[in-house]
Amino acid sequence: MALLQISEPGMSPAPHEQRLAVGIDLGTTNSLVATVRNGMPGTLPDQQGRVLLPSIVRYLADGKVEVGFPAQARQSEDPRNTIVSVKRYMGRGVKDVAHVENAPYDFVDAPGMLQLRTCTGVKSPVEVSAEILKTLRARAESSLGGELAGAVITVPAYFDDAQRQATKDAGKLAGLNVLRLLNEPTAAAIAYGLENASEGIYAVYDLGGGTFDISILKLSKGVFEVVATAGDAALGGDDFDQRVFCWIVEEAKLQPLGPRDMRKLLVASREAKEYLTTHGEAQLSDKLSSGEWVDLCLTTEKFCQITQNLVQKTLGPTRRALRDAGLTVDDIKGVVMVGGATRMPQIQRAVGEFFRRAPLNNLDPDKVVALGAAMQADVLAGNKPSGDDWLLLDVIPLSLGVETMGGLVERIVPRNSTIPVARGQEFTTFKDGQTGMSFHVVQGERELVSDCRSLARFELKGIPPMAAGGARILVTYQVDADGLLSVSAREKTSGAEASVTVKPSYGLSDGDVERMLRDSYQHAREDMQARALAEHRVDAERLLEATRAALESDGALLEPDERAAIDKEMAALRAKLAGADSRALKQATEALSRATDGFAARRMDATVRRALSGRKIASLEP
Amino acid sequence: MLERERLENAYREIQAQVHPDRFANAGDAERRASMQWTTRVNEAYRTLRSPVQRARYLLELAGVDVAFETNTSMPPEFLMRQMELREALEQAEEARDADALDALRAGLNADKLELERALAEAIDARQDYAGAAGLTRKLMFLDKLDAEIDLAYEALEV
Numbered sequence: 001m002a003l004l005q006i007s008e009p010g011m012s013p014a015p016h017e018q019r020l021a022v023g024i025d026l027g028t029t030n031s032l033v034a035t036v037r038n039g040m041p042g043t044l045p046d047q048q049g050r051v052l053l054p055s056i057v058r059y060l061a062d063g064k065v066e067v068g069f070p071a072q073a074r075q076s077e078d079p080r081n082t083i084v085s086v087k088r089y090m091g092r093g094v095k096d097v098a099h100v101e102n103a104p105y106d107f108v109d110a111p112g113m114l115q116l117r118t119c120t121g122v123k124s125p126v127e128v129s130a131e132i133l134k135t136l137r138a139r140a141e142s143s144l145g146g147e148l149a150g151a152v153i154t155v156p157a158y159f160d161d162a163q164r165q166a167t168k169d170a171g172k173l174a175g176l177n178v179l180r181l182l183n184e185p186t187a188a189a190i191a192y193g194l195e196n197a198s199e200g201i202y203a204v205y206d207l208g209g210g211t212f213d214i215s216i217l218k219l220s221k222g223v224f225e226v227v228a229t230a231g232d233a234a235l236g237g238d239d240f241d242q243r244v245f246c247w248i249v250e251e252a253k254l255q256p257l258g259p260r261d262m263r264k265l266l267v268a269s270r271e272a273k274e275y276l277t278t279h280g281e282a283q284l285s286d287k288l289s290s291g292e293w294v295d296l297c298l299t300t301e302k303f304c305q306i307t308q309n310l311v312q313k314t315l316g317p318t319r320r321a322l323r324d325a326g327l328t329v330d331d332i333k334g335v336v337m338v339g340g341a342t343r344m345p346q347i348q349r350a351v352g353e354f355f356r357r358a359p360l361n362n363l364d365p366d367k368v369v370a371l372g373a374a375m376q377a378d379v380l381a382g383n384k385p386s387g388d389d390w391l392l393l394d395v396i397p398l399s400l401g402v403e404t405m406g407g408l409v410e411r412i413v414p415r416n417s418t419i420p421v422a423r424g425q426e427f428t429t430f431k432d433g434q435t436g437m438s439f440h441v442v443q444g445e446r447e448l449v450s451d452c453r454s455l456a457r458f459e460l461k462g463i464p465p466m467a468a469g470g471a472r473i474l475v476t477y478q479v480d481a482d483g484l485l486s487v488s489a490r491e492k493t494s495g496a497e498a499s500v501t502v503k504p505s506y507g508l509s510d511g512d513v514e515r516m517l518r519d520s521y522q523h524a525r526e527d528m529q530a531r532a533l534a535e536h537r538v539d540a541e542r543l544l545e546a547t548r549a550a551l552e553s554d555g556a557l558l559e560p561d562e563r564a565a566i567d568k569e570m571a572a573l574r575a576k577l578a579g580a581d582s583r584a585l586k587q588a589t590e591a592l593s594r595a596t597d598g599f600a601a602r603r604m605d606a607t608v609r610r611a612l613s614g615r616k617i618a619s620l621e622p
Numbered sequence: 623m624l625e626r627e628r629l630e631n632a633y634r635e636i637q638a639q640v641h642p643d644r645f646a647n648a649g650d651a652e653r654r655a656s657m658q659w660t661t662r663v664n665e666a667y668r669t670l671r672s673p674v675q676r677a678r679y680l681l682e683l684a685g686v687d688v689a690f691e692t693n694t695s696m697p698p699e700f701l702m703r704q705m706e707l708r709e710a711l712e713q714a715e716e717a718r719d720a721d722a723l724d725a726l727r728a729g730l731n732a733d734k735l736e737l738e739r740a741l742a743e744a745i746d747a748r749q750d751y752a753g754a755a756g757l758t759r760k761l762m763f764l765d766k767l768d769a770e771i772d773l774a775y776e777a778l779e780v
Contacts, residue, residue, distance in 0.1 A: 180646065315779075319775065320775075380647075420660050422661045480657055481660075547649070600654075601655045608636065608640060
């Protein structure tokens with residue numbers, strides 16, 4: 001609705017109209033929450049003044065849940081019930097996870113996404129992530145003094161559909177209104193670009209705890225345009241810890257370790273890695289549960305040697321991103337470093353050598369993503385006067401395709417397409433009288449279905465019987481602004497249409513999310529009814545206000561009877577707003593939404609016409 | 623020829639009006655309409671930005687089908703040249719020779735630029751659509767080779 005709330009330049013909405021919106025960096029190792037106050041982005045600390053929340057969740061036998069530092073303190077003691085780096089498991093099955101043998105958990109291989117068995121039951125990574133988000137939400141609401149209107153949650157640019165869906169579900173489960181999933185490097189670019197008033201082509205090299213992203217962006221006044229993105233969704237600082245851990249096991253000739261010793265040495269590995277950022281060698285001295293001592297010295301040289309191929313592994317995607325963008329290193333004006341793992345000197349060196357320029361480190365690599373997300377949340381919440389805001393154009397990181405004969409993939413949406421994007425592909429029947437057809441939706445760059453990620457399978461039924469090759473089935477892929485996919489199929493030749501829209505099987509079904517919501521509310525003893533009513537009221541008020549503003553500026557687009565129909569639904573909704581029947585309120589909101597469908601489309605057309613007026617078609621063509 | 627900057631500006635101007643970010647707080651209907659419009663605008667931009675897609679589209683408007691899949695007749699010398707280039711690509715791939723790939727790509731880019739100029743001339747100045755269709759098919763050939771060079775680079779990096 002921002003379109004209609006155009007304020008004069010310099011006139012921002014009054015402070016009381018500011019909506020509380022936050023940006024959340026849901027990281028593998030640490031998570032943060034930030035917001036924009038008085039025009040300035042800033043991170044929100046906890047009561048002890050700590051900004052970083054360790055992304056660690058511990059389930060206790062009495063049903064309580066510890067998040068962050070308390071959980072971190074007990075991780076070696078209670079490894080099975082203390083989940084670290086849960087982000088690595090989002091939207092993933094057991095077979096997708098590297099080093100399963102080195103993770104001290106009791107995995108349950110569920111269809112789609114793995115689960116973790118804890119002392120309080122089997123938990124999905126979505127539920128674990130939701131605990132982290134809930135903690136950040138509570139922190140934000142107590143320090144901002146009100147309920148959040150919305151949040152932007154960041155995800156690695158290279159996250160696939162299943163991982164994105166899982167993240168969005170976690171947000172929902174934590175009771176957040178997820179305004180947008182934002183790619184981490186893009187968030188960093190916003191924070192960096194606005195801070196430094198940068199223009200030109202920049203690369204963002206983002207090595208986090210568990211993921212690696214490289215994005216190439218074109219920054220110009222008011223527009224952040226992602227030209228290409230590439231990465232590795234299973235490569236990060238954790239892998240450097242793993243290398244050190246393996247080196248310890250080998251060097252000290254250790255027998256297979258139990259979960260406690262494993263966690264203890266992993267923690268020691270991480271500490272050694274961090275110490276080496278500013279020192280030439282790190283001493284490791286730990287007592288195992290057997291009473292045996294591990295005493296080793298890790299030098300920078302050795303550390304670089306055992307992690308060299310990890311560093312090299314980041315350069316492949318970097319080259320690919322440049323190629324996809326049709327650029328060379330000479331076109332890049334600067335390289336912004338993001339993620340705690342970029343502190344490692346060997347990373348700084350390798351990136352500097354590759355781009356032939358010193359990387360930019362002037363923003364805190366731990367905070368920059370959350371700050372950028374907060375700035376975007378501020379824009380999406382409508383807190384910025386138009387003219388002061390900016391436009392973000394992002395891409396889909398991995399190609400989307402469909403399985404064809406012989407287990408091959410037919411690509412439908414190529415990677416690095418600007419989103420939102422829709423693409424269609426026609427298929428036909430191969431048997432006489434065939435009335436059904438099944439589809440397998442996949443994501444990835446490989447030729448074989450078995451090498452790509454399976455997102456969904458669905459069947460189109462009710463095709464009228466025809467000769468083979470007679471039916472024309474149009475399969476359409478629509479990717480929205482969050483990078484999430486929906487697929488529909490339709491038979492075109494006959495009057496009879498059949499269509500189906502699927503949700504990726506790797507995400508949770510709406511039923512799952514509802515069940516988890518119910519569980520968590522019961523646990524927190526929140527009054528679900530009251531909460532639902534409050535939420536529906538907010539929705540209803542928002543829609544009423546949006547409709548009122550739309551009628552005021554574009555009411556002339558409506559015929560009198562159309563106008564009357566909308567007025568009637570508005571009055572009906574206002575009447576319900578006073579009551580306490582949350583179902584009736586929701587229904588009335590939906591009715592008004594339906595009544596304004598055609599109006600919305602017409603207004604959008606009018607907007608485009610205005611944007612194009614005074615412009616000859618010729619100026620848009622060669 | 624297309625003024626790239628003008629196209630970019632027009633694209634951004636329209637995006638600034640219709641993009642879903644502008645409708646994060648709007649009703650469902652408005653959000654849907656915004657997504658559909660943005661999708662169309664992205665598609666239009668994608669088509670106009672790529673010389674091959676733009677030529678295909680302009681020829682379609684002029685009632686000419688480029689028919690890349692069905693019309694495979696090409697001048698023999700063009701085909702000879704393509705075969706040579708493909709052989710060179712295979713050799714570079716086998717020898718894992720990144721410099722040879724770089725040289726191939728540089729040569730290909732020059733060839734493409736020349737074809738694009740000829741194409742603009744055929745469409746804009748002479749309205750020779752049949753000739754332009756032939757040039758477009760050639761350009762599509764080169765684009766395919768371009769994609770294969772990308773794959774060769776990727777194979778090199780594994």
